[in-house]
Every structure is written in structure tokens, then in C-alpha cells.
Amino acid sequence: MIIEKDVLIIGGGPIGIACALECKKKGWNYVVIEKGALTNSLYNYPKNMTFFSTSEKLEIDKIPFISKNPKPNRDEALEYYRRVATSNNLEINLYESVLNINKTDSMFQIKTSKQTYSSKKVILSTGFYDIPNLLNVPGENLPKVMHYYKEAHPFTMQNVIVVGASNSSVDAALEIWRKGGHVTMVIRGESIGERVKYWVRPDIVNRIEEGSIKAYFNSEIIEITKNEVSIKIPKDTKTIKNDYVVALTGYQPDFKLLKEIGVELSKDDKKLPNYNPETMETNVKGLYLAGVICGGMETHKWFIENSRIHAKIIAKHIDSEFN
Structure with a gap:
């Protein structure tokens, strides 16, 4: 009918x-x-x-x-x-x-x-x-990679990479860090996004400057494995230990x-x-x-x-x- x-x-x-x-x-x-x-x-x-x-x-x-x-x-x-x-x-x-x-x-x-x-x-x-906009890198289909973020608790005491510098990425990075996660941000641009909420931007900038949250600017993930992530940084490649990748790339x-x-x-x-x-x-x-x-x-x-x-x-x- x-x-x-x-x-x-x-x-x-x-x-x-x-x-x-x-x-x-x-x-x-x-x-x-x-x-x-x-x-x-x-x-x-x-x-x-x-x-x-x-x-x-x-x-x-x-x-x-x-x-x-x-x-x-x-x-x-x-x-x-x-x-x-x-x-x-x-x-x-x-x-x-x-x-x-x-x-x-x-x-x-x-x-x-x-x-x-x-x-x-x-x-x-x-x-x-x-x-979601995919990273299109080897290992993106691993269970530890996610393109949506709900809450910080599952990432407590875990090595977490947050990809991106938008509002969603910044919010996730700050929340996970405050819940005891070890946060690294991987950002294609040279700074935190200009459209990030004005009351949040100083917070993330200060956390990065003091070293509480590590940030790689002008960088991108090139490979994800079970326990590590390889990152292309300016003039070099770096591999770090990793438990989860939160790729909030839009x-x-x-x-x-x-x-x-x-x-x-x-x-x-x-x-x-x-x-x-x-x-x-x-x-x-x-x-x-x-x-x-x-x-x-x-x-x-x-x-x-x-x-x-x-x-x-x-x-x-x-x-x-x-x-």
C-alpha cells in the first residue's frame, strides 16, 4: 500500500x-x-x-x-x-x-x-x-578508533589521541584530561581553531602551554596499529604509545x-x-x-x-x- x-x-x-x-x-x-x-x-x-x-x-x-x-x-x-x-x-x-x-x-x-x-x-x-570525514590511513578500522565522542570516563588512565582542533576536539581533549586520561592532540593546522568557543579557547591553550596536554601542530596521523600511532610531524615522523584514537575530523x-x-x-x-x-x-x-x-x-x-x-x-x- x-x-x-x-x-x-x-x-x-x-x-x-x-x-x-x-x-x-x-x-x-x-x-x-x-x-x-x-x-x-x-x-x-x-x-x-x-x-x-x-x-x-x-x-x-x-x-x-x-x-x-x-x-x-x-x-x-x-x-x-x-x-x-x-x-x-x-x-x-x-x-x-x-x-x-x-x-x-x-x-x-x-x-x-x-x-x-x-x-x-x-x-x-x-x-x-x-x-564522518575519515582519516583514510592504515588501521583506521581498528576498534580503538572512533569518530564520535560521548563522555570521558572510558578513557581514564588511557593514552588517547584526539584528532582535530575544532570545538568538539577541544571539548573532548579537556574532558578526557580532567578525567585522568593522557591526552595528545594531532592538529593539521598551526594553532587551535579560531571558531572554538571563546570561553574554552584560553583553557586548551593554557593546558597545551603548560604541558598537561601534548599537541602536535602541522601534523597528521599516517598509521594506526594496535598499541601505537605514527604521526607525521614537521620534518620528521614520530611513533607514540596509544590506546584510543578519537578522530573528531568533522x-x-x-x-x-x-x-x-x-x-x-x-x-x-x-x-x-x-x-x-x-x-x-x-x-x-x-x-x-x-x-x-x-x-x-x-x-x-x-x-x-x-x-x-x-x-x-x-x-x-x-x-x-x-x-
Whole structure:
């Protein structure tokens, strides 16, 4: 049986929820398809993560987000978006994966792990957190290598390499060190990232300068073995003892899904999808993008605070076509 919808939204994160709210206000027959838990990316964030943004900037549809501190943490965000979804009785199907999308005439057919849908419009709001940027070095497939970080306790008294100099890498390095881990950072650039949270950056710089955390700048991992890691440093190669590698080298959107449905991507390394910023509609008529997926590989350009407006832009354009 094919289930018919006016709008099908792929991705149950904050922006997908915002899109669902707009669809409900318009009275459209819609559904959100999410392959994991509600706001799955936020759920997979580190347990102690604090947002850079204030709670007001994370609000959707002017629904108040009350937090204990000006900058809310992961658990507060999970509670907020969960309450928004449940109190508004949004139509969201969780743990349902999209297998493929096909366009036939003016309709889309979406096959998932549970159903087949037919929809007039499709909104892709899938974020970028599910596919890590790999190191592409020997040994990366070893069990001790991970591309996601949850909490510091498992790394107590262990020799841990943290790869990267972004917010996630810095947070992980500091937390692991404070929980008794022996931390070494491997950083391709010459310094800690400029976009690191302003209240955290002095902390990591001081820990490196005092020698509490070892950092190799202008360096990269070239091989990982069971008990060691080889690092290419300026003018030399160094091998150090190692128990775990936490490679927080960033993530990327599901370009495979975009390509399969026919969305054009820029030919450069940015892989920017082709869409109209005034309507958020892609080169595939009836298919819209919302949220960080709009930035391609430039995942630092779009956040909840500056992409929540996408829901209203899309709804306005769809409304003009439905009426």
C-alpha cells in the first residue's frame, strides 16, 4: 500500500520539526521520517556539551526555550525539542530509514524501511552528523578508533589521541584530561581553531602551554596499529604509545542521497547543492533543502539559529503552489 502525503520531510532534527510545525499550521497532510531517535544528531552529541548559542536563538516558531543558563546544554535541548514535538502532536515516524526517492511527473515516491509513500513535495533536512570525514590511513578500522565522542570516563588512565582542533576536539581533549586520561592532540593546522568557543579557547591553550596536554601542530596521523600511532610531524615522523584514537575530523551530508534524486552539486570541494535561497527549492522541482545540508561540505555555515527560518520560507513557497 502506498501512503499519500502532501509534504514528506526527511530528518527529525530541530529544522525538520520546524518544517513540520509549518505544515501543521497550513493543514497539510505531512509526515516526518527520521532514521533514528528524535533529534538524533543532538542525541549523539557529547553528554556534557554546551551550545555556543543562547536558548533564544535555538527556539523554533517562537516557542520559548527556558534553560538554567544563558547557553543551554545537550539535555536541555533534547527536552525542549521533545516537548515541542509531543505537545504539538507532530506526525513523526522514528527509526524509519529512507531507502530511495524517485520523481515521476509531479509526484515523488519514497521507499523506506517500513513503508512506501507518495508525496507532492519533499523537504530534505538530514543534517550532516551521520557520515564522518575519515582519516583514510592504515588501521583506521581498528576498534580503538572512533569518530564520535560521548563522555570521558572510558578513557581514564588511557593514552588517547584526539584528532582535530575544532570545538568538539577541544571539548573532548579537556574532558578526557580532567578525567585522568593522557591526552595528545594531532592538529593539521598551526594553532587551535579560531571558531572554538571563546570561553574554552584560553583553557586548551593554557593546558597545551603548560604541558598537561601534548599537541602536535602541522601534523597528521599516517598509521594506526594496535598499541601505537605514527604521526607525521614537521620534518620528521614520530611513533607514540596509544590506546584510543578519537578522530573528531568533522562530518558531511549524505551526498549519495542528493545525487540519486538529481540534486546538482558544485564541482569544487565545497559540494554546494543547487537551490534557490529565496524558496529553498533545488533544481529538482518540488524538492527543498532545509538546515545545514544547504552548506555542502561547509558545515560551519549553517546552524539551528540561522537556518530555522528555512521552514517558513519553504512553507510560503509551497503554499503559493498549492493555492
